[in-house]
Amino acid sequence: MNDDVKVIAQSPDTAKVDSGLMGIAGAIMLGAILLFSAGFAQATVMHDSSHDMRHAMAFPCH
Amino acid sequence: MLKHILTSAVFAGIVAGLFAAVINLWAVIPMVMEGELYESGERVHFAVDGSPQSDAGSPSIMDDPARHLMPAAFSVVTFTGYAxxxxxxxxxxxxxxxxxxxxxxxxxxxxGxxxxxxxxxxxMPPQLPATPGPEVVPRQLWWLLTILCTATALGLIAFGRGVWPMVLAAVLLFAPHIIGSPRLDTYFGFAAPELAAHFVGSALAATALTWTMLGLCCAWFWVKLQQD
Structure with a gap:
């Protein structure tokens, strides 16, 4: 019985730690996706419309 | 946690991205447009008649204002990614x-x-239009390698304890440059070298300014939104 109480008391803490790390991992993935689409996507329309910014930020895109 | 990260990053990215767009429009984009004059052949440096000179001066950004809207939007996307x-x-x-x-x-x-x-x-210095470079894929790989090594090295210097993290950081800082970036064995650039040099200096100064702004914005929004 005691054991059960312990487990219930611990579970929110464990969940909090995981959600923190998941948040950080999610942010890294989102950042990478945004950077890839703004800096490297090769579709002509993407390239032409971001061209000047890519030169200014020195993305090696072409 | 994810919500706090998302909102802080989006706000910081928008502010820093718009700031970057303005700084670039003022200090960098005119030189990109001037480089394009050489890329298109409208201006020629060291022309066939033996003349070593070409006119200096950038086109006005007001010639085609609509052209600058999309790069400004992409500047916000880029800085949101960095944020x-x-x-x-x-x-x-x-x-x-x-x-x-x-x-x-x-x-x-x-x-950053x-x-x-x-x-x-x-x-791989920032490239003016009219500067042919080597194959794009090896350059992208070297770019990514350099960023990962430098980020890890700076992390070790900032948060490491003792001598060994510092030694490893030094190795990581130098390694990409000892390996060396992909380069051509000949020079092909056909824009005026003064323009290319000025462009590189301005582009680096502009990014130094905008990255500093991004760091301040990220810290401000992160702390501010935590309190609320």
Whole structure:
């Protein structure tokens, strides 16, 4: 019985730690996706419309 | 946690991205447009008649104002991407007890500039249009390698304890440059060298400024939104 109480008391803490790390991992993935689409996507329309910014930020895109 | 990261990064990215768009429009884009005059052949440096000179002067950004809207939008997207990475790093540092202040934000911004702009520029300086370079894929790989090595090295210097993290950091800082970036064995650039040099200096100065701004914005929004 005691054991059960312990487990219930611990579970929110464990969940909090995981959600923190998941948040950080999610942010890294989102950042990478945004950077890839703004800096490297090769579709002509993407390239032409971001061209000047890519030169200014020195993305090696072409 | 994810909501706090998302909102801070989006706000910081929008502010820094718009700031970058304005700075670039003022200090960098006119030179990109001037470089395009050489790329299109409208201007020729060292022409066939033996004349070593070409006119100097950038086209006005007001010639075609609509052209600058999309790069400005992409500037916001780019800096939002960088903001996500920076805030992820800040959140990670805070988990290990490193409290974030505006001063720390300034250092984060400068380290971002060193990682994403200055270190890669040593092997691959910002390129003016009309500057042919080697194959794009090896350059992208070297760019990514340099960023990962530099980021890890700066992390070790900032958060490492003892001698060995510093030694490893030094190795990581130098390794990409000892390996060397992909280069052509001949020079092909056909824009005026003065313009190319000025462009590189201005582009690096502009990114130094905007990355500093990004660091400050990330720290400010992260702390501010935590209190609310």
């Amino acid at each position: 996500f990475l920076m805030i992820a790093g800040m959140a990670l540092a805070e988990r290990y007890g490193h409290k974030l202040t505006m001063r720390q934000g300034l250092i984060w911004g400068l380290c 500039f060193i990682t994403f702009q200055l270190a890669p520029a040593m092997g």
